[in-house]
Each structure stands twice: as structure tokens, then as C-alpha cells.
Amino acid sequence: MSAPTARDLRALLGDDAVASGSIRHYLGDETEGRGVLGRADAVCLPHDAEQVAAVVSWCYERGVPIVPRGGGTGYTGGAVPIEGGVVVSLERIARVRSFDPLLWRIHVEAGVRTADLRRIVRESGLYFPPDPGAAEQSEIGGNIATNAGGPHAFKYGVTGSWVTGLEAVLPPGELVRVGGAIRKDVSGYDLKSVLIGSEGTLGIVTAAWLRLIPAPEVSLPVAGFYRDTASGAGAIAAVLGNGIAAAALEYLDAGTLAAALATYPGELPDDPRFLVIAEADGSAPEAQRVHAELREALAEDAAAIHAPDSPAEVAALWRWRHGVSIAVTAQRGGKVSEDIVVPVDRLGEAIERTLEIGARYDLSTCSWGHAGDGNLHSTFMVDANDDAELARAHAASEELFALAVELGGSISGEHGIGWVKRDQLARQWPPRLLELHAAVKDAFDPKGLMNPGKKR
Amino acid sequence: MSAPTARDLRALLGDDAVASGSIRHYLGDETEGRGVLGRADAVCLPHDAEQVAAVVSWCYERGVPIVPRGGGTGYTGGAVPIEGGVVVSLERIARVRSFDPLLWRIHVEAGVRTADLRRIVRESGLYFPPDPGAAEQSEIGGNIATNAGGPHAFKYGVTGSWVTGLEAVLPPGELVRVGGAIRKDVSGYDLKSVLIGSEGTLGIVTAAWLRLIPAPEVSLPVAGFYRDTASGAGAIAAVLGNGIAAAALEYLDAGTLAAALATYPGELPDDPRFLVIAEADGSAPEAQRVHAELREALAEDAAAIHAPDSPAEVAALWRWRHGVSIAVTAQRGGKVSEDIVVPVDRLGEAIERTLEIGARYDLSTCSWGHAGDGNLHSTFMVDANDDAELARAHAASEELFALAVELGGSISGEHGIGWVKRDQLARQWPPRLLELHAAVKDAFDPKGLMNPGKKR
Numbered sequence: 046m047s048a049p050t051a052r053d054l055r056a057l058l059g060d061d062a063v064a065s066g067s068i069r070h071y072l073g074d075e076t077e078g079r080g081v082l083g084r085a086d087a088v089c090l091p092h093d094a095e096q097v098a099a100v101v102s103w104c105y106e107r108g109v110p111i112v113p114r115g116g117g118t119g120y121t122g123g124a125v126p127i128e129g130g131v132v133v134s135l136e137r138i139a140r141v142r143s144f145d146p147l148l149w150r151i152h153v154e155a156g157v158r159t160a161d162l163r164r165i166v167r168e169s170g171l172y173f174p175p176d177p178g179a180a181e182q183s184e185i186g187g188n189i190a191t192n193a194g195g196p197h198a199f200k201y202g203v204t205g206s207w208v209t210g211l212e213a214v215l216p217p218g219e220l221v222r223v224g225g226a227i228r229k230d231v232s233g234y235d236l237k238s239v240l241i242g243s244e245g246t247l248g249i250v251t252a253a254w255l256r257l258i259p260a261p262e263v264s265l266p267v268a269g270f271y272r273d274t275a276s277g278a279g280a281i282a283a284v285l286g287n288g289i290a291a292a293a294l295e296y297l298d299a300g301t302l303a304a305a306l307a308t309y310p311g312e313l314p315d316d317p318r319f320l321v322i323a324e325a326d327g328s329a330p331e332a333q334r335v336h337a338e339l340r341e342a343l344a345e346d347a348a349a350i351h352a353p354d355s356p357a358e359v360a361a362l363w364r365w366r367h368g369v370s371i372a373v374t375a376q377r378g379g380k381v382s383e384d385i386v387v388p389v390d391r392l393g394e395a396i397e398r399t400l401e402i403g404a405r406y407d408l409s410t411c412s413w414g415h416a417g418d419g420n421l422h423s424t425f426m427v428d429a430n431d432d433a434e435l436a437r438a439h440a441a442s443e444e445l446f447a448l449a450v451e452l453g454g455s456i457s458g459e460h461g462i463g464w465v466k467r468d469q470l471a472r473q474w475p476p477r478l479l480e481l482h483a484a485v486k487d488a489f490d491p492k493g494l495m496n497p498g499k500k501r
Numbered sequence: 502m503s504a505p506t507a508r509d510l511r512a513l514l515g516d517d518a519v520a521s522g523s524i525r526h527y528l529g530d531e532t533e534g535r536g537v538l539g540r541a542d543a544v545c546l547p548h549d550a551e552q553v554a555a556v557v558s559w560c561y562e563r564g565v566p567i568v569p570r571g572g573g574t575g576y577t578g579g580a581v582p583i584e585g586g587v588v589v590s591l592e593r594i595a596r597v598r599s600f601d602p603l604l605w606r607i608h609v610e611a612g613v614r615t616a617d618l619r620r621i622v623r624e625s626g627l628y629f630p631p632d633p634g635a636a637e638q639s640e641i642g643g644n645i646a647t648n649a650g651g652p653h654a655f656k657y658g659v660t661g662s663w664v665t666g667l668e669a670v671l672p673p674g675e676l677v678r679v680g681g682a683i684r685k686d687v688s689g690y691d692l693k694s695v696l697i698g699s700e701g702t703l704g705i706v707t708a709a710w711l712r713l714i715p716a717p718e719v720s721l722p723v724a725g726f727y728r729d730t731a732s733g734a735g736a737i738a739a740v741l742g743n744g745i746a747a748a749a750l751e752y753l754d755a756g757t758l759a760a761a762l763a764t765y766p767g768e769l770p771d772d773p774r775f776l777v778i779a780e781a782d783g784s785a786p787e788a789q790r791v792h793a794e795l796r797e798a799l800a801e802d803a804a805a806i807h808a809p810d811s812p813a814e815v816a817a818l819w820r821w822r823h824g825v826s827i828a829v830t831a832q833r834g835g836k837v838s839e840d841i842v843v844p845v846d847r848l849g850e851a852i853e854r855t856l857e858i859g860a861r862y863d864l865s866t867c868s869w870g871h872a873g874d875g876n877l878h879s880t881f882m883v884d885a886n887d888d889a890e891l892a893r894a895h896a897a898s899e900e901l902f903a904l905a906v907e908l909g910g911s912i913s914g915e916h917g918i919g920w921v922k923r924d925q926l927a928r929q930w931p932p933r934l935l936e937l938h939a940a941v942k943d944a945f946d947p948k949g950l951m952n953p954g955k956k957r
Binding site for chain 2: 145147148149170171191192194198199202203205206215219221222223224225226227228229230231232233234235236238239241242243247258259260282285286288289290327328330331334386387388389390415417418419420453454455456457458459460461462470473474475477478479480481482484485486488489500
């Protein structure tokens, strides 16, 4: 179907809605660093939701696979067209349809970039809390499709917590709306939540209604450096145990620090082996109150405390934190990174056992992540051209999934299943739930053409 | 199947797990005030989740309808056994399985009463925010099955926002777990959210893992009385427009005040026609800061402001607020009350048009509710023995549903569809979503035996 597909789609949508020239950009995501790359028969760049419906309809009639694509910043190959077919990029469907700052809500199209969305609402004194790592590149539609998280999910919840309505194209090519500019809805089964995190395997999100909150006046992070994992895990437990309502509660282990500390925007103690970043936010007095509590809780066993307080220094710390993933990749050129979740009391154990697993497979290993949510980014640093090393890393990943399940957790907290975790869900879910999972897929997408091979 | 059913279930579960004597208590809920009452072949009172699985399995094999029951405080007939069959009450499955105050989480069985849950965690300095009206009677399992709300859902979200995991019995009788003591999970499709709010039509929730937050130190409500709806709606808009992060934002209209003001725990102005209750919470200084802002925003057009500040007075105000529903019922002995949702900027219009609809059907009409969430309890006060009046009220309700949909809202914000709103979802959802709704039901409950006739 290869050559005819692009020509036919040009006839359907107009020349400018189908990519010409190199489509290489649309064939991969962050999993290129672990050797994943797809192939596509055509790449569509529709201008509006109706064109998305037209493409889905066209493909659905002809049995052509459809692979929705946001910013391409995923870690699971969710946007990679593994089995060919048509990539549908939402990048041009990126208008703010309406913004009602006095009503704390915004209606945006899927292609709006996450950081732009956050800036737009912030200019009106409002806050859209989800802050996944690649917010400058990621698109809100992709964030919804993966139910993206980020550091501030600890206090504010993941992307789905902020979605009050979705517009989506569902097979065989129908544009539907579920929810809207409303804050509560218990009418039908929660199909909105089924679409959120479905990774483009049930339909294509084209727009969303989002709720917002008044922006915190200030954000005051505290960074605590520790000599070992146990001391750092103790500091995390102290924040929770003292009932301190932190906005974020992050950790970075020794291997992560080794990769990333060179650019740390502050003074460092000798040989730090563990870092905890907690943040207080709110009105200035409230943030200062919580900040003082956090500082005390983190100081107990710390080798050093770093508490930036100017907006520029605070921004620099978070910019550094968001760059950690890239710094880790830079160590060996690639990485195999999983985002397992454990009950928060098992966090220290999961960090240590990540290292043990890596050591067993002779891999450079580290982890960092959202400590308060028990969400680790357990990572094996690899050379993506070294097939033997990649194979060891993939085998080690399977042990990570087993570890998460053994500790009562999940194989994915915010990245999703995508392609690289296919067939892993059975570790976590009993047969009856897997059966229901398949039945939901079948109801939405009876021909199995939506992002085939993913989320299963 | 009537007589044999109870005998067989006694043989299966033991004598004490099947109700003997009058089962009248288990045949109705709050919809008795609008003439709804069921009949049952047996009422089971299982002692644990395994017994629930045994009942479901027994019924499923034999084609016997299964009607799960929590505290029986619903407004939609969701717990009423309309088509007979076996009522499964969760009241005895009411243990706290584990409580980890230092980790902000609790694992409870479905029969734990909402108010007890809130008290238990509060004693350890933690907060479970959902506060539906009948919290002393309602059970957490029922709250989950309806995704119950309440005044503080405005700041903190509805029940589902706090559920990190569910244990449930799914047809044909399997005990499964989805999620757990974890705060993030994007592994499979969000079947946890599908079960939340499914009103017992997909399975029976037997236990839940809930996340908690540090309790606000103080709660400071402000009540503003107004001369008319427009002034009151203006005050609500002022709270939002000034970006004041209220914990709750409630309203009561003139008819509601006429029914309930006699017991108001504070001084009243002459002839108040609209009441707004907003609340500030948090640490003492933070609550006081927000409280001052709320007071200023509400004062603008107010006839009077009442700002209780002692814990006893604050509790009295909320106790009064939670009693409003009963006071309205007491007017004529019964009521037909719907919980429609509209975008918050349409709230004033929805309040006025509720009155117009009621007037057209010659009904005593009022509304109150969760203003900040655009969630109205639009209510026709009736004599449940007056069939003609009941019929008018039901016809008027259909107009309320049409109004909600016309304004871009939902036919239910927190009560669910149950029995009384059956066949109304088609007003709100397009055919493709209704088809998916039916497919989800069919996947979970292929024989259609779980709470038949409800949520459709």
C-alpha cells in the first residue's frame, strides 16, 4: 500500500497535509537510544480534527494501520510506526480554542506544546500543574495519551487529573466529545479516563478541556545531598512522616549524580551519593512556612543543603533536574530506562535492587525519579549499537518489571506500555483483567488498526 | 426462584450471612421519596470478599440478578432491587485492613462508613476530603460506586481522585485487584476508573486503597446572604475571578432557604433570597489569608456576612448545610431531585431556568449545590403519594436533563444514573459512545445480571 497511500491521502486532505521529503523525524522517539525505529507508508499533518477523522476513516476502510503522534518525546516507542501504516501527527492542530481565565479553564487542541500551555495560563495567574520532563517538545495530546506525570504530580496529580473533557476521533472515523467545560460528570462509564493513557490505541485525542487553578505565588525548592541511599530514603520518609505537604519530592541516586552533577547550579559537598529535591509552593508566607519544615526534615542526615530562593535560581534548579535524563543518555549514547512504581515505603529497596539487577547483567545502572509517588526511572546506560549490551539491558528490564510487581507496584507510572513493554502487563494483571483490557480495545478498535502492537 | 434462593444461599454462606425476618430496609434508598421501591428474593450480608465472590458466582451460574448495596443513601435508586434477585449488602465487610499514617494511605473494606473513615484518618493528622451529604450513613464502597462528591470536591476532587486501587468481584465471580498502595499507574487501560462510578453494574467493590493528605489545620467558612440570585451568582464569579483558592463554594437559592433557614446556626438578615458558603482551609495563617479574601469577595453585594470562627460554630454551619436535603424533603414529604452539572458560567442561568421549569409544571421548586463545580441539586418538592404530582415532577426532570445538555453540561455530577435516570444518557452522548458504554457493560457482565436496569 506504500506509494499509493501518500498519493491517496494528498487527494483526500490536500497536498500540504501529507509530509513530502524525508519523514525520518516521524519514525522514532526517545527509544531510538535503545534501538527502536519504525517505518511508515505516509505521514499526515492534518489541519483540524475533521481531517483527522477523514484520515482515520480512510485508513479504517482500507485496513491501514494508524499511528498517532504528539511531540515524539516518549520512552516506550508508543509513537513509533512499528508495523508501517500512516502516521498522524497532531502538530498543526495546535490552537487555543478558548481560554477563560476568570473561570479557571482552557480548551486547547492536541498539538499545543505542554510548556506553551503552562506559559499561556501562567500569564493570567493560573497554573496547569503537570510538568513532564520534555515539556518544551511534548504536546498536550501526547501527555493525555500517556497520562504523563512529572515532579509536581506528587501534590497535583498526573495529566488526567486536569482533563475535564476530550474531543477524539474514534474508529471507524467518528469525531466525538466526552465531558467538556464541566468539573464533574458521573453520567456514563468513565470513557474519558479510558482514553486518557490509552496511548493512541483506542482513538486520537484532538482537543481537551482542562481545568486550572490559581498559580502558586512562589515555589521554593530545597535540595538535600546525602552520603548514601539509606540516608536519602530516610529524608524522604521524614517529609511524609512529618506530614509536610510538599509540591514535589524527587530523588537522584549516585549513578545519576555522576552523570549530571557537572552542571548542577549550586555548590556541592564532597562525594554526594544521593540527592533529594523537595519543593514548597503557595502564597509567599505559606511557601516559606512549608519550606522551613522541608529544610528541617531534609537537614537531619544531609551532607549539605542547597535552598535557592531567587526565581532565577529556582528555575535553574528545575531546568537542571529536567535535563538529568539527557545527561544520563549522554554517558554511553543510549539508555534503556523504565518507569516502574512501588509503594513509597519500598522505594529504598527498589533503588538498591535496581543496582543489583544492573550489576548482574554487567550494566552501568542508575535511577532517579518521583520519590513521593514511588516512581523510579530505573535506567541501564547502553551503547545502542552494541547488540549484546542491548540484549542484556532488555533482559534486565524484565527483572525490573518483575521487581515492581513483587513489591506491589506497577510496570509503568507515567511512560506507558508502548512498544517496548508489550506483553508485560500479564505480570501485573490477572487473566480476567487482561480479558477486559482486550475487550475494551476490541470495542473501540474492532479492526486493531489504531497504533497496532502497542499497549498490550 | 424466590424461596429456594434464600435457602440455597444459607447453605452456601452460612445462616448468618443471609438476612432473615424483614428485608424491607434493603429494598429502597432516598428515592422512596419519589415512589421507588424494589423487591428481592434474598438479601446477603457476606462477611468477607470471598463470600461476595461466592454469591456472585452462585447467582451468575443461575441467571439470578445481583444488586450490590452500600449505605442506601443514593438519590437515583441505584441500590434498589427493581427486578428482584439477590441484594448483596457490604455492611459487614467493614474492616480497616491497614492504615499507614506515615505514608498517607489507608486500605479499607467497602462497608466502612464515610464519616468513620474521615474520623479515623483525622485522628492521625490526615484528611480524606470527599464529604458527601450522608457521610454518617454512606459507605466508602457506595461512594466509589457512584464517584460521590460533596462540597469539598471543589478544591479536592471527587471520591475517585483519592482511590489508588480497588479490590472487586467481577462476573462470573472472580475477586480481582486493580491498582493498590501506589500513587501512579499507567500500565493497562484505566479499568479502575471504569469501576469507579459504575454503580454496581460491572462488579462489586469489596475494598479500596486510598491516598490521604495532611489535614488542613483549620477551616474557616464565610456565608454571604444576598437579595437575589444575580447578586449571589456575582459573588461566586468574584471568588473565581479573583483567583481565590476556596476549599468549598456552595450556594442555596430562595426556595431552599425557605425550607432550611429555621435552623440556621447564626444571625440572619431580613428576607435573604440566596446564600453562598465559601470556605478557606490550610495552615492557620494561610486559611486566615484566604478567608479575608473570600470575605471581601462575598461582601460586595451581600445583605449580610456570617463568618463563624470557632471549631464548634464551623462544625454547626456544615452540619446545617448537610441537613439541607432533609429539610427540603420535609416540606412536602418527598422530592424529585436531580444533580445536573453545567459550566460554571451558566450556573445563574441554570438556577433561574430550574425555577421556570418547575413553575411550568406547577411544582414547588428549589435548588442548591456545589456552585464552584457548577453542580446543582435541582429539586421539585412533592407528595410521594400524589401520583399526578409525581408524574409532573418526572416530566419536569426530563426538562432539567435537556437543560443540562443544552448548556454543555451533564445529567449527573455525583449521584449517578441509577434507575431514575435510565435511558437519559442518550441525551448527552452520541451513538458511538453509547455503543462503547454497552460494550463495556457486556465485557464485564455478559449475562447482564449486575444491578440490572441501572446506569444505562
